Structure formats: structure tokens, C-alpha cells
Amino acid sequence: MFNTLQIWAFRDILRRPFESLLLAVTLTFAIATVGTLLLFPRAVYDTLTVVLKATPSIILRQVDPTGWRPLPIRESVQAATSVIGVVSVRPRIWGMVNGPDGPLTVMGVQQEGLPEILADPLTRLPAKGQAIVGWGIASHDPAGTLPLEGAIRQTYQVIHRLPEQTSMFTHDLVLLNPLDAQQLIGLPQGYASDLAIDVFHEDEQDAILSDLTAAFPWPVRCVTRRQSAGIYAGGFNRGRALGAITMIPAVLAMCLLVAVNTRKSMGRQSDLGIMKAMGWTTGDIIRLHLYRDLFVCLPSVALGSCLCFFLVYGPGADGLAGFFLGWDTLPPRLYLETKGAVTVLLEVAGVMVAPVMASALLPALKAATADVHELIEGAGRR
Amino acid sequence: MMQVTYDRLDKAGYGLWAITLVTVLACVVITLLSLDTCRDARQITQRAIQTLALTTPTIIPSGRALRNADTVKPAIDLRHSPHLPLIHFSPEDLVISSLKPETGDIRSND
Numbered sequence: 390m391f392n393t394l395q396i397w398a399f400r401d402i403l404r405r406p407f408e409s410l411l412l413a414v415t416l417t418f419a420i421a422t423v424g425t426l427l428l429f430p431r432a433v434y435d436t437l438t439v440v441l442k443a444t445p446s447i448i449l450r451q452v453d454p455t456g457w458r459p460l461p462i463r464e465s466v467q468a469a470t471s472v473i474g475v476v477s478v479r480p481r482i483w484g485m486v487n488g489p490d491g492p493l494t495v496m497g498v499q500q501e502g503l504p505e506i507l508a509d510p511l512t513r514l515p516a517k518g519q520a521i522v523g524w525g526i527a528s529h530d531p532a533g534t535l536p537l538e539g540a541i542r543q544t545y546q547v548i549h550r551l552p553e554q555t556s557m558f559t560h561d562l563v564l565l566n567p568l569d570a571q572q573l574i575g576l577p578q579g580y581a582s583d584l585a586i587d588v589f590h591e592d593e594q595d596a597i598l599s600d601l602t603a604a605f606p607w608p609v610r611c612v613t614r615r616q617s618a619g620i621y622a623g624g625f626n627r628g629r630a631l632g633a634i635t636m637i638p639a640v641l642a643m644c645l646l647v648a649v650n651t652r653k654s655m656g657r658q659s660d661l662g663i664m665k666a667m668g669w670t671t672g673d674i675i676r677l678h679l680y681r682d683l684f685v686c687l688p689s690v691a692l693g694s695c696l697c698f699f700l701v702y703g704p705g706a707d708g709l710a711g712f713f714l715g716w717d718t719l720p721p722r723l724y725l726e727t728k729g730a731v732t733v734l735l736e737v738a739g740v741m742v743a744p745v746m747a748s749a750l751l752p753a754l755k756a757a758t759a760d761v762h763e764l765i766e767g768a769g770r771r
Numbered sequence: 772m773m774q775v776t777y778d779r780l781d782k783a784g785y786g787l788w789a790i791t792l793v794t795v796l797a798c799v800v801i802t803l804l805s806l807d808t809c810r811d812a813r814q815i816t817q818r819a820i821q822t823l824a825l826t827t828p829t830i831i832p833s834g835r836a837l838r839n840a841d842t843v844k845p846a847i848d849l850r851h852s853p854h855l856p857l858i859h860f861s862p863e864d865l866v867i868s869s870l871k872p873e874t875g876d877i878r879s880n881d
Contacts, residue, residue, distance in 0.1 A: 492834030
């Protein structure tokens, strides 16, 4: 399967096994580190872009100079439904409260809300004093209760957990009876946190905003799905930019490797002289160097990329989520899009491997034009 | 007595097989991890989002700035909202009011 030149190239690697091993290990970890740091935010962003398409078209909130404030449900729904193009209006009751392990998001689930997402026969809507919790909320009490503190302090009985597959949107979410949620958040009776509005067509989102704003007798702020996705994209792009900064030390390390590799190859000019004296052609010598570096770089690229995939798309994603997204408790299970991952890894591998290959081939090309006697003599003088 | 030969070429052949095996195994793992096995999870998530009218991904913990980034509005936009009452403010008023006595009148030297 392998020709003599390839076997000879590997024999050359074995002449200096530790140097080659060190180069391989450095390349592997450089590709794995840089690849992971670039791939993880991109995978999260790509996945969110897909999943966010299911969110409501517009979120409408009442604002005053101090910020965001609750809106009266009946008047708000009337005002929103009067606008042509609005398909559905759903008041949302939600807010942030303190849980046993830190802040949690509480949501009052509407009567028609639950059965569709959970086909489990045990599932029922949370009654007064009951809660359905996301996968990431641990109950420290064997009785399955969850103490929450917002406007009031109250303990709720956990009756069900949301599926782990929905973790990207429900990980630390607590679903309560709407009345419980209102009391806990401190909303007055008949008020909601905001309105979720759906429009008939995606392009209507922006066109309808002025009509919606004009329909309300108080100042409101609308955030469209597109704006919302842009806000999250901006946040994750900052993460990607930070990740890209790690390229700088990685590139510096590569420069050092290239310098060492070039010096090492230049120091072996006598070998090239002997090969040429024995009748090796320039093509043979270049092929030998090419094979020698490919045998080091190829498994390094494969192993580095494998490690990167394992960390981003495999079981390592949980650890990365804990590390990069700031979870002190159980991080959410990420189900990430793999689209575009290979392109990122090929770019990283290209950036890392091309200089190493060039540093090995350059002395061989230089030696090709040199005289045999000079090569052997030059090595002798060194 | 003839010494035992130590043929590095044979050893190199085995090494090449080992490299090929490692590379192929790594590529197989990459291919397996590249398969989109999470489509069902994303569809369930989308149904949950539609049913509960969720807008915020929970990949950032509650209470962090990026978690509810869409609820944050720069104050400058609110100040320029035509629906809000105008706040009369000028540096001149600030200086004059700081010179005012408790009664609210401007102190006069006359």
C-alpha cells in the first residue's frame, strides 16, 4: 500500500521521534483550541437563528421614563387586535425571582398552553401552589418543593419537569399558575408583563410597528423577532470576537514552530547533499519532505478536529456551556446545528498547517538549486 | 556470529499503518458527530416556544445582562419619545436654583 518513498519519509520521522511528536501534539491542541473557540459561538448562533424563527413576531411593552412597566391586559389586547394585520395577541406574565440556587425566570402559563408541548399523560397544568420546572432546576427537597422569592416568598410543589430537549429555551424556567405568577412577580390583578403579537407575514413586522404604537394610549416599545435575533446575534458576535483574539497567541506559536522547523530543516542540508550525491532527484527530495510533514500534520489535523467536534457537538458541549455561558449550576443541554462546521475547521487547519508545510518545503527547494559539494561542505563547516 | 538486523523500514511501515488508522478513526468520529441528530430536539423546542410564546433563549443564566437583552432600552430613546411629557431642564436653571434660599426666591443685593 505504501511506496518506498513514503516508508523512507516515516523512517526519517523516527530518526527524531520526540521533535515530530512535539510538533504533532502542538498542532493538535492548537487546532482543537482555536477551532473550539471559533466553532462554539458560531454553532450557538446558527442554532438560535433557526430556533428563534418560532418566537412571536412582535413583543410589545409599556414604557415610561423609568423603564418597562406592566400593562393592563384587557385594554392592551383590545388596542392590539384593532390593528389590521395582527393575527393573535397573547398577554405574557413573566418575571425574575430568586430561587434556591440563584435567579430564575417565572412564567404564568395560560390555560391553553401546556398540553401541546408535553404529550406526557401525567402532565397537567400547574394548579395553585404547583410548578412545572425546566430541566436545569434542581429540587433540594426530597418532597419536590421549590421555594421562590419575589414580591412574596412562597414554596411550590414541583409536579413535572419540562423535556430536556427544550433546554435551550426552558432550562431555568418555572411555569406557574397565572395567579401564582402574578402574586410572586408583584403584578397587579389584570395586568401582564408584555404582549406577544403575531402577524400574518414576516415582512409585516416592521410595517405594522407605527400602527401598533399609535393604537395604544400610552407609550409602548415594540421589539420585532428580527430585532431580537439581531440583539442576541450581537451578543454572541462579541463572544466570537473574543474567541478570535485567541488566534493571536496561536498564530505566534505557529510562527515559532515555523521558525524552529525551518532552522531544523536548514541544519540538515548535508542529508540533502548525500541524497543528491546518491542520485536522488529534486522531485524525490521534495516528495520526501512533503510526505514527512504530511505524516505529522494529517493525523494532527484529524485528531484536533475530532477533539473540537467532541467538545462542541458531543458530550463536551455541556462543559463548554458551563465555561463560556457562565453557568454555576447544571448547564443547559445544547442541541447545535452542525451546518458550516467543516468550513470553519478547514479554515483553522489551513491556517495552522500551511506554514508548517511551507517551512519544511522551503529548505528542500533551496537545496534543489545548490551544488552537492557545497551542501556537504557547508554542513561540515557548521 | 552474525548480529540480529534491526530494520527500521519495517517499523516505519507499521507506523504508517498506525497513522492511517488514527486518521481514519478521527474522521469517522467527526462524521458521526456531524450527523444532524438534533433536529427532533429543535422541533420540540420550536413547538414549546410557539405554545408558551417564549422569546428568550435560556442558554445564559437568568439575571445576566444578555439573558433579557431585548428588554433593555437605551434611556436616550425614551427621552426622545414624542409620547412622553417634556422635562424642562437647562444649566441656567440649575445655577439659579442653587443660589435660591429655602423660600424659593432669588437673593437680591438691592
